[in-house]
Amino acid sequence: MSTLPTHERDRLATEQATKHARIVEILDAHRSDALLLTSTAALTWYLGGSRVHISLAGAPIAAALVHRDGTEIGLFINESARLCSEELGETDGVSVHVLPWHGSLNDVAAWYPAAGAWNVLSEEQVGAELRAARASLLPVEVDRYRALCRDAAAALTDVLSEVTEETTEMELAAELGRRIIAFGADPVVLLVSGAYRAEHRHPLPTNAPIGRRAMAVVCARRHGLIANVTRWVTFGELLPGEADLDARILDVEADIFAQLVPGATMDRVLPAIQASYPSHGFADDEWTLHHQGGAAGYNGRDPRLEPGVTDAIVNQQAFAWNPSGADPASGLVAKVEDTVLLTFGDDGSAAVEVLSVDPRWPSVEVAGRQRPAVLRR
16 A cells, blocks of 8 residues: 555656656557567656666666556566565556566566567667657656755765865765765766866776865766766865866856757757867867767766767756866866756747756856856865
8 A cells, every 4th residue: 555645646647657658659650569678767767766776787677568558567586576565666557577587588478478479669679769758857757856966966065065185086986975875866977086187087086185176976866867967176276277267168068058949959969069169269179078968867868969869859858968178288177067957938948957956066157047166175
């Protein structure tokens, strides 16, 4: 018996029904009988944020066969009790099928014989359509995302307000990981670069002290959604050109936000990024030195922006852009990253809401929007 309030049960029922209907549209378009969901992103989205992993680096321990009349969930026997009681209990319209621990989730006919005569789609066959199905977030998902992003931003404020120049990158990452786990999320990515490793755009932490300037990156997952946040801290006086570099990368980000309008597609954004870097004093090829981010949600990027990606940009879609740029003369690097929500108005307007906000963090106004400044200690 559920202990959730009636209004919360109704929200969850609406979420499940809406997502099932979106899958059925894919089935109809392909004249197929069912779609087998096997990835963490697809499963957590469809099952309302259920945790379907054991290892953060491993494959899911469940599969969902979605057909027009409902959903069949395949679970390994050593995982079924936990998932049924702790993860799937509030997910309506699903039937559970228990497999041996050595069974195959992909051998659907073995655990759901009726599917043996069906035309079953794989995720690989409908990857773009699945991304489109989960792109526009439902109100219950937006509520979850706001809460997660606030928690992630607060963790960065707490930790970076306490570190010293002698704190090592590993120590900083460990404290971030502790706080992320404490608020019920998975630390799927933790990056730290101190002053001695600024040139690395994806800096896995080391035992080096962070020194006078450090970057910390958090990707935290809860209810399947992933918050992506980057923050910087400096100690003492700024170096010549440092403030200007940080300001210019925020200008590049503002140019990206300006591309998020009704009717736009991802392939419209990339040329704007390519033009933005040199217009703000960076090298022409700066965009080639690190990925620029993209849509966010149940994958770290869903999808990541790159040449050839043409996904539509839609209402109530989340994004996490991460432009970064270097000053070759000083060796300094600047980067900005937050998780944001795009909302379209009935009048054709577009609003970008920054989800990963902590009011304690210093900010600066850029193009009418408050953006994170570097924390000065």
